[in-house]
Amino acid sequence: MKLKKGKLLIDQHDKNGxxxxxxxxxxxxxxxxxxxxxxxxxxxxxxxxxxxxxxxDYYYTNWVHKGPxxxxxxxNLTKYLGGAxxxxxxxxxxxxxxxxxxxxxxxxxxxxxxxxxxLVTDTGAGxxxxxxxxxxxxxxxxxxxxxxxxxxxxxxxxxxxxxANGAEIVPVYTGSQTLVDAVSEVMRYWVSNNDxxxxxxxxxxxxxxxxxxxxxxxxxxxxxxxxxxxxxxGKFPKKxxxxxxxxxGSSAYGLWSEFIDFSKRQFDFIGIEAAGPKNSKLHAAPLSxxxxxxxxxxxxxxxxxxxxxxxNETESISAGLDYPGVSPLHCYLKDAGRAHYVARTDEDAxxxxxTVTKYEKLNPSLEPCHAFAEAxxxxxxxxxxxxxxxxxxxxxxxxxxxxxxxxxxxx
Amino acid sequence: xxxxxISLAFKKCKEEGRPALLTYTVAGDxxxxxxxxxxxxxxxxADICEIGFPHNTPIADGGQIQTSAYRAxxxxxxxxxxxxxxxxFKKNKNVKPVILMGYYxxxxxxxxxxxxxxxxxxxVNGLIVVDLPWPENRIIAKKCKKNSINxxxxxxxxxxxxxxxxxxxxxxxxxxxxxxxxxTGGKLKVSPKEILxxxxxxxxxxxxxxxxxxFGITIKTISSLKKADGLVVGSALCKEISKSIKNRQNPVTNxxxxxKNLRAKLS
Numbered sequence: 149m150k151l152k153k154g155k156l157l158i159d160q161h162d163k164n165g166x167x168x169x170x171x172x173x174x175x176x177x178x179x180x181x182x183x184x185x186x187x188x189x190x191x192x193x194x195x196x197x198x199x200x201x202x203x204x205d206y207y208y209t210n211w212v213h214k215g216p217x218x219x220x221x222x223x224n225l226t227k228y229l230g231g232a233x234x235x236x237x238x239x240x241x242x243x244x245x246x247x248x249x250x251x252x253x254x255x256x257x258x259x260x261x262x263x264x265x266x267l268v269t270d271t272g273a274g275x276x277x278x279x280x281x282x283x284x285x286x287x288x289x290x291x292x293x294x295x296x297x298x299x300x301x302x303x304x305x306x307x308x309x310x311x312a313n314g315a316e317i318v319p320v321y322t323g324s325q326t327l328v329d330a331v332s333e334v335m336r337y338w339v340s341n342n343d344x345x346x347x348x349x350x351x352x353x354x355x356x357x358x359x360x361x362x363x364x365x366x367x368x369x370x371x372x373x374x375x376x377x378x379x380x381x382g383k384f385p386k387k388x389x390x391x392x393x394x395x396x397g398s399s400a401y402g403l404w405s406e407f408i409d410f411s412k413r414q415f416d417f418i419g420i421e422a423a424g425p426k427n428s429k430l431h432a433a434p435l436s437x438x439x440x441x442x443x444x445x446x447x448x449x450x451x452x453x454x455x456x457x458x459x460n461e462t463e464s465i466s467a468g469l470d471y472p473g474v475s476p477l478h479c480y481l482k483d484a485g486r487a488h489y490v491a492r493t494d495e496d497a498x499x500x501x502x503t504v505t506k507y508e509k510l511n512p513s514l515e516p517c518h519a520f521a522e523a524x525x526x527x528x529x530x531x532x533x534x535x536x537x538x539x540x541x542x543x544x545x546x547x548x549x550x551x552x553x554x555x556x557x558x559x
Numbered sequence: 560x561x562x563x564x565i566s567l568a569f570k571k572c573k574e575e576g577r578p579a580l581l582t583y584t585v586a587g588d589x590x591x592x593x594x595x596x597x598x599x600x601x602x603x604x605a606d607i608c609e610i611g612f613p614h615n616t617p618i619a620d621g622g623q624i625q626t627s628a629y630r631a632x633x634x635x636x637x638x639x640x641x642x643x644x645x646x647x648f649k650k651n652k653n654v655k656p657v658i659l660m661g662y663y664x665x666x667x668x669x670x671x672x673x674x675x676x677x678x679x680x681x682x683v684n685g686l687i688v689v690d691l692p693w694p695e696n697r698i699i700a701k702k703c704k705k706n707s708i709n710x711x712x713x714x715x716x717x718x719x720x721x722x723x724x725x726x727x728x729x730x731x732x733x734x735x736x737x738x739x740x741x742x743t744g745g746k747l748k749v750s751p752k753e754i755l756x757x758x759x760x761x762x763x764x765x766x767x768x769x770x771x772x773x774f775g776i777t778i779k780t781i782s783s784l785k786k787a788d789g790l791v792v793g794s795a796l797c798k799e800i801s802k803s804i805k806n807r808q809n810p811v812t813n814x815x816x817x818x819k820n821l822r823a824k825l826s
Contacts, residue, residue: 164695175663175690177619179740182717322625323615335618340741342717443664443690444616456638457668458615 149484153409157401157477158363165356166448168483171476174355175443180335183342187258188357194261195364207253208368216372217241219380219537224507225524232389232530234523236510236540237373237403244279244309245543246513247399248350250365252279255348256287258361266345268292270334272299272327272395273468273515274306274546276350281315291315294334298325299467306546324461327395327471331445351396352475355446359476366402369539374406385535386414389526391519392539394419394489395432395468397475399541408486417487419478420518422464426493430463433491434474435482444473450482465494465550466514468542496521498554501544513542514550564656564684565709566732568606569769569788577825578785579606581771582818583660583793585627586610586644587636588800593810594631597800598648600815602655604822608648609687609791612641612661619689621744623794626801638669646681658685658711671699675706685709687735693726704731711735714761716749724764733769735791736761738776744794747775751783758787778817782824792821 149168152160157167165173176184194200209215218238226234239247252269259267267289271277277293284291293310297319300307310317318337323329331354338347349358352366377384390407392400400419407415421433431437434450442451444459452460452472464470481487492500497514500521504510512520519538527536544551562570572579582605588594598608613628613636620628645657659678666674666688678686686708688696693712700710712730714723715737727734736758739749754772762770772784773791784790799817803810 174692174695176692177689177715178692178713179619179715179717179737181692181715181722182719322629328616332616332618336621336742339619340745343740440668443662443667445618446690453664453668455668457664458632459664 149480151408151484151486157405157408157480158360161356167476167480170441171449171479172356172359172447174446175448176355176446177339179339180342184355184357190261191258191357191361194258200257203257204254208250212242212249212253216376219373219376222508222510225504228507229524229527231528231532232526232534232536233532234527235535235537237369237537238510239369239399239539239541240512240543244275244282245545246275246279247366247369247402247541248276248279249282250368250402251348251350251362251398252276252283254361254365255280255346256283256289259289259346260287262346264344264346266290266292266341267348268294268334268337268345269348270327270330270350271295272330272350272470273466273513273542274299274303274310275468275542277315277317278306278309280348281310281313284315285313292318292337294318294320294330294337296320296324296326296330299327299330302550303467303546305548326462326467328459328462335445351398352401352477353396353445353447353473359447362398363401363405363477366398367405369399369402370404370406373403373537384410384414385533387531387533388414388535388537389416389418390537390539391418391420391523393469393515393518393541394421394435394474394478395471395515396473397478399539401475401477403539404487412486417481418522419487419489420522421489421491422466422469422518423491423493424463425465426495428463430461431491432462432464432470432472434472435478435489436491447476449473449476449479465497466518468513468515469518490522492518492521500524501551502555510540511544512540513544514547515542516540563707563709563732565607565658566769568656569733572606572789578787579771579789580818580822580825581605581607581609581773581789581791582796583609583611583791584796584814585613585624585631586641587613587631587634588627588797589630589804589810590634591636591640591644595644595647596811597814598644599651600811601818602651602653604815604818605655607656607658607789609658609660609793610641610645612638612659612665614662614665617662619742621742621794623744623797623801627797638665642677642681645683649682656684657682658687658709659683660687661689663688663691671702675702675708678708679706683708685711685733687711687713693729697729700729700731709733713737716740716757723761727761727765727768730768733771734761736770736772738772738774741774743774744798745775747780751780754784755786778820778824781821785825
């Protein structure tokens with residue numbers, strides 16, 4: 149399996165929608181063939197449309213954040229660990245507090261262009277839902293957010309924000325009551341309402357076009373970072389490692405997109421999945437734990453499942469990573485040998501949260517804390533010339549209750 | 560080539576001047592034993608039995624069928640049990656053609672070829688794969704044909720006419736028309752008149768195909784759609800099983816009575 153150069157990864161699929169000949173595709177009910185076909189035609193047209201891009205750029209570079217989200221060196225943490233330089237791309241500074249704002253804006257813009265007034269989406273950590281509520285409010289769209297009941301309870305601050313922005317939260321009580329069930333339910337809702345409603349999927353998952361739209365949106369992170377690296381170092385450093393947590397994989401693709409054509413030696417990608425509680429049998433780490441290929445939510449990808457194909461329940465302290473599947477883009481990057489994936493436990497993430505917040509003025513949510521855990525582990529063994537960049541893609545405000553419960557008093 | 564049992568069932572109904580009644584129940588709902596008893600019992604009134612092999616992430620099913628699927632999985636149903644149920648059902652002297660229905664991941668994990676071989680062995684007559692639309696289903700449809708299994712294509716109100724023509728051209732003896740934009744078991748939100756108008760448009764493309772209507776059909780709505788070649792009732796039966804369990808009644812008797820009543824509406 150080999151990646152092509154000079155072509156965006158999201159566009160490296162065959163005519164049937166498969167990356168690397170086997171990841172992705174369109175495993176959808178007949179009823180969705182037409183809306184997905186229409187969306188595909190529209191998106192492929194608009195992404196080449198000057199006015200659409202102009203509008204997008206305005207939102208991405210002014211509205212999401214005045215200029216690029218910060219790229220900063222974590223001086224104290226670097227000193228404390230005494231190895232590689234640790235940097236952070238602080239995407240959590242984006243409006244709303246996470247990278248999901250990019251996908252939400254694109255979805256709202258597409259929804260408007262289609263003349264639809266209703267916008268639906270799924271959410272795990274609640275950030276995607278929150279961003280859709282923000283974008284919906286701004287663009288004058290009615291937003292429904294499907295969210296597992298367990299997640300509604302554990303991510304209350306984001307739910308409060310969604311409601312304040314006028315979005316309706318639809319609780320999902322089936323299965324494990326987490327992200328996987330929310331995605332299933334929003335797809336069902338869309339099957340019944342696709343004539344009036346636009347669906348924006350919250351990550352680089354589901355059938356081909358949703359993977360592409362989401363990846364196309366989060367890639368803004370990468371475009372900014374490329375410039376910021378040049379501004380900071382004057383040239384591309386020789387050894388860079390880009391660390392990103394991976395649930396569905398939208399922020400990781402967003403961080404890596406522009407660097408895929410570089411050699412692995414120069415720009416190494418490490419994806420960090422959720423291993424769940426220490427010693428737990430349940431996890432949300434299909435790539436690093438060797439899960440089998442399977443169909444989930446419209447696409448073929450590695451997926452936590454049993455021998456017969458029933459999707460496994462997952463467990464993670466971070467609702468945003470608590471998902472049995474993963475983007476076909478990451479399956480492709482893994483099998484092509486371009487990225488590698490590891491898993492960190494709930495305890496690792498909590499420990500990383502303590503360390504990062506002790507040394508830095510940064511408040512990363514539990515999702516990026518999985519990536520910080522890996523950075524903290526590997527940095528001391530690496531040379532001072534190595535640049536570790538962690539995507540701090542979410543703010544811990546939403547994790548207030550969990551952190552209080554697990555770590556006691558917060559700073 | 561000899562006429563397939565599915566075609567034969569439709570032929571018989573046409574001779575009787577009524578649509579075929581197709582039932583959908585989930586294998587293993589609420590237990591392996593009970594689901595077989597239900598099939599044996601409804602076989603006296605139904606013309607074709609669709610049997611669902613349950614999946615725990617069913618993206619096109621409404622609440623009733625989800626509940627049935629989760630219940631069956633919780634009660635330990637495995638693919639081997641599904642095949643065993645079909646095999647035992649086929650021993651019934653009043654047996655009806657069997658259509659297996661489910662999601663692609665279950666087939667993919669079983670192995671497509673192995674799955675079809677097993678289907679043939681136990682006497683499955685047709686297959687519906689909910690999340691494998693045309694043209695993605697072309698390969699498996701061909702394999703089905705080789706194994707004398709009807710691969711049943713689905714059409715929906717969103718399917719364009721050009722696409723319909725292509726799908727119908729690739730279809731076997733039976734085609735399934737989804738009545739409305741909905742998951743299974745939704746309330747019929749389109750008038751029967753409109754459904755039949757669409758139905759007739761499809762029928763005109765190729766009269767020889769047996770075209771059935773499904774989604775949202777209940778005892779209240781079934782007689783208004785009598786002009787179709789066949790009508791599928793699924794969620795209403797799953798709901799009846801749930802209700803029976805809740806009221807501590809025998810689901811076999813209740814479901815069987817419901818199918819009997821549905822059948823009576825078609826005479």
